[in-house]
Amino acid sequence: MSLATNAADKPTLYKRIRADIEKRILTGEWPPGHRIPFEHQLMARYGCSRMTVNKALSELAQADLIERRRRAGSFVRRPQHMSAVLKIADMRAEITALGRSYGYELIHRKLRAATAADRDRLGVKTAGKVIAIACRHSADDVPFAVEDRLIDLSSVPEAASADFAREPPGSWLLHHVPWTEAEHTISAIVADDRTAEALDIAVGAPCLVIDRYTWRSARTITAVRLLYPGDSHRLVARFKGG
Amino acid sequence: MSLATNAADKPTLYKRIRADIEKRILTGEWPPGHRIPFEHQLMARYGCSRMTVNKALSELAQADLIERRRRAGSFVRRPQHMSAVLKIADMRAEITALGRSYGYELIHRKLRAATAADRDRLGVKTAGKVIAIACRHSADDVPFAVEDRLIDLSSVPEAASADFAREPPGSWLLHHVPWTEAEHTISAIVADDRTAEALDIAVGAPCLVIDRYTWRSARTITAVRLLYPGDSHRLVARFKGG
DNA sequence: CACGATTATATGTCTAGACATATATGTCAA
DNA sequence: TTGACATATATGTCTAGACATATAATCGTG
Structure with a gap:
């Protein structure tokens, strides 16, 4: 333990390069539009081959932190759109993550030939045939959300x-339908009266509504409306790039 | 145009490999947990070097579509969390994107030494010192949202x-504070009365609330609360992985 | 059978080259 | 001044190797 850099761990070189650049961008030292040193300059600075710096820069480009332009160089990207990653976990995970006990109750389930309204809702x-489902999720035996769903x-x-x-x-869908896209x-x-009763809140109380449409390879799978008591529930989203 | 595959464009090989695998995952042909062919198998199938298939697989791993495990191989990932990308553009962009004219009105601005409440709100x-701002955004001269902001x-x-x-x-912040993280x-x-008046809606009408806290490298920058008329405004999020 | 040591193997990282390709820039003519 | 053309250059992709490292699988031993 004498000659080697006494850093206990040894992050690989390309990761160090990537981290170095990322840090300068995130701290604002290299503002949007700033040109990153050329690959051959980074090769010299870090004493490595071009493929190594290329890997670092490629990952930064894939993460939208920089933009690479032939002949011109690599540039710090302007934060494109203020986007947030909203985690909408499956309901059990969402509730247990809050340290509360999860409860579930099926209100009704009906299998029927699709009506015009169903087709419209599923787009x-x-x-x-479709299945129409109404159910209720609760946390510590207190109504947490009511769900109104249609499955194609x-x-x-x-x-x-x-x-x-x-x-x-x-x-069930999360575990049986592997990959989807949704809005x-x-x-x-x-x-209203019915909602108030289902959620055990007052008529006229605010509710947060999430409508979700899910596809799989251009096929509609399900449409769902989730109703949460609006003053007690919160959707939290962390995001980057602003 | 005889020997060459008559595909007009020529996507690079590693992109083709990546697309091939991605397609099988997205269609469900390779469900979560399925093992992707080993790198040396893909080398043989595509007749290329290992670095080329490695690049394809690395990008899929970075995109969380697959998981790579030493000695074991690469596996299709289970859709981890249902996350959605919420585009919360800056207000002018949001409104003009709807094809409506944007209007802005400063209601008040006050520069003051931070109170205990201010510090609490900024965390x-x-x-x-802080600046407290109240302002209103309108679309086609109809109130669209009211904003209540604190800047550190x-x-x-x-x-x-x-x-x-x-x-x-x-x-202003979007253009002057390069990179941020937020919740x-x-x-x-x-x-309530004040909100109803500002948004020109009825008292007791539902409102969507977005509270946003923004940091830059662990420094709090601003806390803002946006109030939208809840029945007319909608936040739309497209997402992948579900 | 249980458990520790060994081995085989797939991925992780890296090199020193190569040719391809888009494009910023400079040159020269109309 | 402007437009067409040539050139230089940074990135894009790829190769055929190399050694490192984590770990699944196997083997031996008590």
């Missing part, structure tokens, strides 16, 4: 035999 | 001389 022209059986036929009395449809819409409403 | 122990001048001293009567504080909290409330 499809034709649909065979022509996309997920296995859902017909799933036991939604035992497992929430969100969890969320968040809005606010005030509770 | 800092000590703070010198010890982090952004330049803000003291900014003309917030002309430029919204959000835009968003979304909730719902019902409009």
Whole structure:
């Protein structure tokens, strides 16, 4: 333990290069638009081959921290859009993460031929059968959210035999439909009579609404509306780039 | 145009490899947990060197589509958390993107020594001076959102001389504070008297609330609360992985 | 059978080259 | 001044190797 740099761990070189550059960007030392040293300059500075600095810069480019332009060089990117990563975990995970006990209750489940309203809600022209589900999630036995869901059986036929009395449809889908794409819409409403009763809140109390449409390879899978008591629930999102 | 594959464009090899694998994952052909062919197998299949397949796999790993384990191989990742990318653009962009005209109005601006409440809101122990701002954004001359903001001048001293009567504080900060990290909290409330008047809605109407705390390298910069009419405004988020 | 030591292997990182390609820039003519 | 053309250069991709390292699997031993 004499000659070697006494740093206990030894981060690899390309990671060190990447971290060095990232730090200068994040601290503002290299503001948006600033040109990163050329690859051959970094080669000289770190005493390594071009592939090594290239790997560091490529990862920064993939992470949208820098922009690479042929012949011109690499530049610090201007924070493009203020975007936030909103974690919308499956309901059980969301509640247990808060240190509360999770409860689930199926209110109703109906398998039916798709009505015009169903097709409209799922955004499809034709649909065979659908499952309509209403259920309630609770935390420490207090209503946490009510869920109103439609599943397109022509996309997920296995859902017909799933036991939604035992497992929430969100969890079931998460485990049986591998990769999806979706769109969320968040809005606010005030509770009507039915909602108020289901959530055990006052009529006219604010509610947070999440509408989620989920596809898999361009096939609609499910449409769901989640209603949360608006003053007690909070969606938290951490984000980077602003 | 005889021997060459007549594909007009020529995507590079590693991109083709990456796309091939990504497609099999996204279609579900390779479900979560499935082992990707070993690098040496892909080398043989595509007739290229190991660095080339390694680059493809590394990018998939960086994108969290696969997980790489030494000695074991590479595996399709289970969709880890249902996360959504929420685009919360700066207000002018958000409104003009809707094809509506943007209007801005400063309601008040006050520079003061930080009170205990201010420090609490900014989440800092000590703070010198702060700027408190209230303003209103409108779309086609209809109130769109009201903003209530606190800026920590010890982090952004330049803000003291900014003309917030002309430029919204959000835009100003976006252009003067290069990189930030932030946390968003979304909730719902019902409009009280003051809010109802500012947004020109009824008392008791639902409002969407976005609370945003912004840091730069561990320094608090600003805390802002945005209030939107809840039934007319919608936050839309597209996401992947579910 | 349980447990520790050994070995085989897939990934992780790196090199010193190579040619391809887009493009900023300078040159020269209209 | 402007537009067409040539050139230089930084990045983009790729190779055929190398050694490092974590760990799954195997082997031996008590």
